[in-house]
Amino acid sequence: MNYFSFYKDGKALYCLFFTGILLSFSSSIAGNSKRHYTFSYQQHQVRGTVSDGTAPLPGVTVAVKGRGNNAAITDYNGQYSINVSPNDTLLVSFLGFKTKLVPVRGNSKIDIKLEYDTTTLQEVRVNAGYYSVKESERTGSIARITSKDIETQPVTNVLATMQGRMAGVSIIQTTGVPGGGFDIKIRGQNSLRAEGNAPLYVIDGVPYSSDTVGHGQTATLFPTLTSPLNGINPDQVESIEVLKDADATSIYGSRGANGVVLITTKKGRSGKTTFTVNATTGAGSVTKFIKLMDTSQYLAMRRQAYANDGVTTYPASAYDVNGKWDQNRYTDWQKELLGGTSVFTDLQGTVSGGSQNTNFLLSGNYHTETTVYPGNFLYKKGGSQFSLNHRSENQKFKIQFSTGYTVQDNDQPSSDLTIVAQTLAPNAPALYNKDGSLNWEGSTWQNPLANLPAKFESKSYDFLANTVLTYEITEKLLIKSSFGYSDLRHTETRISPSTIYDPKxxxxxxxxxxxxNNTSRNSWIVEPQVAWNSNLSAGKLELLLGATFQDQSTDQLVQSGTGFPSNSLIYNLSSATTVRAVADTETLYKYQAFFGRANYNYKERYILNLTARRDGSSRFGPGNQFAFFGAAGAAWLFSKENFAKGLHWLSFGKLRASYGTTGSDQIGDYKFLDTYSVSGVLYNGNVGLQPTSLYNPNFAWETNRKLEAAIETGFLQDKLFLTAAWYRNRSSNQLVGIPMASTTGFQSLQSNLDAEVENSGLEFTLRTVNLNKGAFQWISNLNISFSKNKLLSFPGLEGSTYSQRYRINKPLNIVLLYDYKAIDPLTGIYQFNDLNNDGKITAAGDKQIICDLNPEYFGGLQNQLSYKGIKLDFLFQFASQKNYNYPVGPAGQMYNQPEKLKDSWQNPGDTASYQIFTAGYNAAAVTAGSRFSESTAAVSDASFIRLKNISLSYDLPLTGFKTQCRLFAQGQNLLTFTKYKDGDPEFISTGFLPPLKIMTFGIQLTF
Structure with missing residues (x-):
């Protein structure tokens, strides 16, 4: 990488910067001299408000017909003022609405109502990363939501705003703990490695690492507790675009294999300075508890279990049934430990405005959130965002600057209480003694609140900045460069004080x-670009050339300390008698690329789009550091053909297709090298080193070949708009750990395997304008995805350590199960089919039934209704899927069980759903009970329909006031319709707190 030559290019950009300023100054002088003679007749000022009949519209252009140089733009409140003559006509235009002509007729105040024009929605420009394209002319697959969708949701992570709203995008929240993470898959799982399926995130042009900043030693049961994307404030996001097919992602090369998520933050608007304040408060609780046995049912189960085992005298450790614990006591531990109320508070403030050439936006936010656990735990997040856009008077030079800084402070228990709440005996002792101290009930149990002082705490400081300089050399030639920088500082602690143990x-x-755990990550990126366009024959040709230079460094130091003189010094590592470095890593990732795009639009109906990128990554060895990726996309707007012009019911029609390659370098740094780590073992007083990986110079890129075909149709002036897409992605050259003999000292060698994974499916989106009459409007949006995933090839699978994990021509997300047969009517023990007919039941031979855990289909249905100042927006999310549960041991031992297990076998000849209870003495029943939890009987239908989000707002009619007031209520995860009995059907992480149902209320003031 020649940094010196790039430095020289940088000086050229600075020259253009100052040249632009000089040109702006000269054009300003020239412009002023011309305007002196513009109006020589009598004028007066007209003021008013532009609205859609329900709410004001900012950014509307109000011009004088025939004199385009006399125009105004409505401010945040939809207000405008313009100098006109009494006989002029106002020309009012705004994207998405019908242009309107309004005669002045000597009036000084004119309020204007615009009508929606659904056909112009195809003219919306969509962010495609390095370029933007009209919705009607895009050749790639791009899903999009805007701030209107985001603002209705009471969430703190931008990924949560996308759930159920995008075809082909599956997002699952991994925990209900504040600040928790999300699992996102765009068109399925491409890599055999779970960590190799994350998409590329780009925020205002700056790539943002999705790697978690936590560590297993500090995060314990919350490995995804600190999500890097929590640093982005959803309320300051203008739009989110998801790039899915090769045509859209190939320009990102090696980073686009799993899709690209483009996040664009809000920018200032021209007009008078406006202030907006939002205040929100609300509460959250667990969506659904498992129906467990009460005390009488539980004790009946336990006594029957001992009776079945032939035990007449209860053991001394059986405190629940031997009289040590009160057998009339009942505690609903789910309500006791998880039934609290999480309180939300959110404050937002924004000031924006500017002139026609310069605008700005400054905002700040503060969020607090408690937990449903007992104790005083709190998640706090605060930040600020600033953007400044300026263009010269002659419109040739532009500068866009945006920055954001977020601070997070999270205080949570170090272990999840969910599994304890679901398994603790209902007659377990009280939590507290009469004096308020923790009750240990004579050392007969581990008080679940004893672990609360074992806190998990984290602090994150996240900074992101981006500057884009653009200069228009001619109308056809444009140069620009983007400069980005990100810096993340994260500190994480987990303590285990001596006070969590029984005082005895x-x-x-x-x-x-x-x-x-101390983690720091900073990255800079520079992307110079040249764009050229020209009319060619009866079409238009656009060319784009650019380069990327990125450098990212990550430092992580994880330490442990044991033995403190006092618990008050537990956070002082130097006070520990023993200090050990658990992990100490410094990594440097360098990346450079050259990319290009050629787009030809012939007669606005035949479009060809070519993209390519040559990538270089430091994550691969010599000779494999560079790779080429490219794609071709084509579209035919058949609705513009002569044969379609007579079809008045058809307002839009387009066929598009694409094919190309993308890649992946998501393998971590230095994986191709011999690496060593500190062993932590002393030898003669010195700490030794141990090898951790072997050298492999043949390490190369994963490659994803993507194919797609789609049709987009609009009917009745786009009041009904349907998109159908078929895709097939094949990911090969898989980066996996190849098993090695134990005599080598290594379990596996990281290398490329000639394995291939295929994802294919159908995606449908439907938008309907159900009613648009007067002040009432009703719009619906439906998306549904049918996706299939399968492993096409895996050489040597049968003899590898993956033999009990994958199957050829089957999905990656499967479990292998025993084939449940029935309950033996004589013994009451579960029976399983002997699949290999060897006369015995073994995991290797009989645990072979495949269960696909991927959804058969998933999607969402959104409805938006508005009437004057009232707006109602609600989204139903749905999925058809199976879930696989892991019950806690055979029923009858000292664990509570779901109430449904009451239907168990009692006597010979019984017909029951569940086997004989055992306290652990019946070895055959214990073994069968364990196999039952890993059999086809443990699979259940977890399909659901969920009221994912609902928002109701009302704009108060404050006539005569300059202040606009909006009241709103918002809900998340409020209702769920499902046959699933064992908790939240959407949540698949057994033993963890599921996502909460949330209800908030707020007020927005704009003045």
Whole structure:
């Protein structure tokens, strides 16, 4: 990488910067001299408000017909003022609405109502990353939501705003703990490695790493607790575009294999300075509890279990049934430990405005959120955003600057109480003694609240900035460069103080432990570009050439300390008697690329789009550091053909198709090298090193070949708009760990395997304008996706360690199960089919039934209704899927069970759903019970329809006031319709807190 030559290019950009300023100054002088003679007749000022009949419209152009140089733009409140003559006519235009002519007729105040024009929605420009394209002319597959969809949702992570709203995009929240993470898959799972399926995130042109910043030693049960994307404030997002097919993603090369998520933040608008303040408060709770046994049912199960095992005297450790614990006591532990209310508070403030050439936006936000757990735990997030856009008077030079800074402070328990709440005996002792101290009930149990002082705490400081300089050399030639920088500082601690143990153990602070994680990640990126366009024959040709230079460094130090003189010093690592480095890594990732795009639009009906990128990554060895990726996309707007002009019911029609390649380098840094780590073992007083990976110079890129075909049709002036797409993606050259003999000292060698994964499917989106009459409007949006995933090839699968994990021509997300047969009517024990007919049941031979856990289909249905100042927006999310549960051991042991297990076998000849209870003495029943939880009987229908989001707002009619007031209520995860009985059907992480149902209320003031 020649940094010196790039530095020289940078000086050229600075010259253009100052040249633009000089040109702006000269054009301003020239412009002023011309305007002196513009109007020589009598004028007066006209004021008013432009609205859609329900709310004001900012950004509307109000011009004088015939004199385009006399125009105004409505401000944030939809207000305008313009100098006109009494006989002029106003020309009012705004994207998405019908242009309107309004005669002045000597009036000084004219309020204007615009009508929606659904056909112009095809003229919306969509962000495609390095370029933008009209919705009607795009050749690639791009899903999009805007701030109107985002603002209705009471969420803190931008990924949550996309759930159920985009075809082909599956998003699952991994925990209901504040600040938790999300699992996102765009058109399925491409890589055999779970960590190799994350998309590329780009925020205002700056790539943003999706790698988690936590560590297993500090995060414990919350490995995704700190999501990097929590640093983005959803309320400041203008739009989110998801690039899916090769035509859209290939220009991102090696980083586009799993799709690209483009996040664009809000920018200032021209007009008078406006202030907006939002205040929101609300509450959250667990969506659904499992119906567990009460005390009488539980004790009946336990007594029957001992009776079945032939045990007449209860063991001393069976406190629940031997009289040690009150057998009339009942506690609903789910309500006790998870039934709290999470309180939300959110404050937002924004000031924006500017002139026609310069505008700005400054905002700040503060969010707090408690948990449903007992105790005083709090998640806090605050930040600010600033953007400044300027263009010269002659419109040739432009500068766009945006920056954001977010601080997060999270305080949570170090372990999830969910599994305890679901398994603790209902007659377990009270949590507290009469004096308020924790109750240990004579050392007969581990008080679940004892772990609350073992806190998990994290602090994150996230900075992101981007500057784009653009200069228009001629009308056809444009140069620009983007400069981006991001910096993330993250500190994470988990403590285990001696106070969490039973006081009778007499543990002091010398048993206390601290785990500390310090992670810092910073990245800079520079992307110079040249764009040229020209009319060619009866069409238009657009060319784009650019380069990317990126550098990212990550430092992580994880330490542990044990033995403190006092628990008050537990956060002081230097006070520990023993300090150990768990992990100490410094990585540097360098990336450079050259990309290009050629687009030819012939007669606005035949479009060809070619994209290509040559990538270079430091993550691969010599000879494999560079790769080429490219794609071709084509579209035919058949609705503009002569044969379609007579079809008055057809307002729009387009066929499009694409094919190309993208890649992936999501393997981590230095994986091709011999690496060593600190062993933590002392030898003669010195800490030794141990090898952690082997050198492999043949490490190369994963490659994803993408094929798509789609049709887009609009009917009745686009009041009904349907899109149908078919796709097939094949990912090969898989980067996996190839198993090695144990004699080598390594479990596997990271290498490329000639394995291939295919994702294919159908996606449908439907938009309907159901009613648009007067002040009432009703619009619906439906999306549904049918996706299939399968492993096409895997050489040597049968003899590898993956033999019990994957199957050829089957999905990656499968589990292998025993084939459940029935309950033996004589013994009451579960029976399973002997699949290999060897006379015995074994995992290798009989655990072979495949269960596909991928959804058969998923999607969402959104409805938007408005009447004057009232707006109602609600989204139903749905999925057809199966879930696989892991019950906690055979029923009858000292764990609570779902109430449905009451229907168990009692006597010979019984017909029951579940086997004989056992307290653990019946070895055959214990084994069968374990196999049952890994059999076809454990699979259930987890299909659901969920009221994912609902928002109701009302604009108060404050006539005569300059202040606009909006009241609103918002809900998330409020209702779920499902046959699934064991908790939340959408949530698949057993033993973790599921996402909460949330209800918030707020007020917005604009003045």
């Amino acid at each position: 153990l007499n543990y002091n602070s010398s048993y206390s432990t601290l785990f500390l």
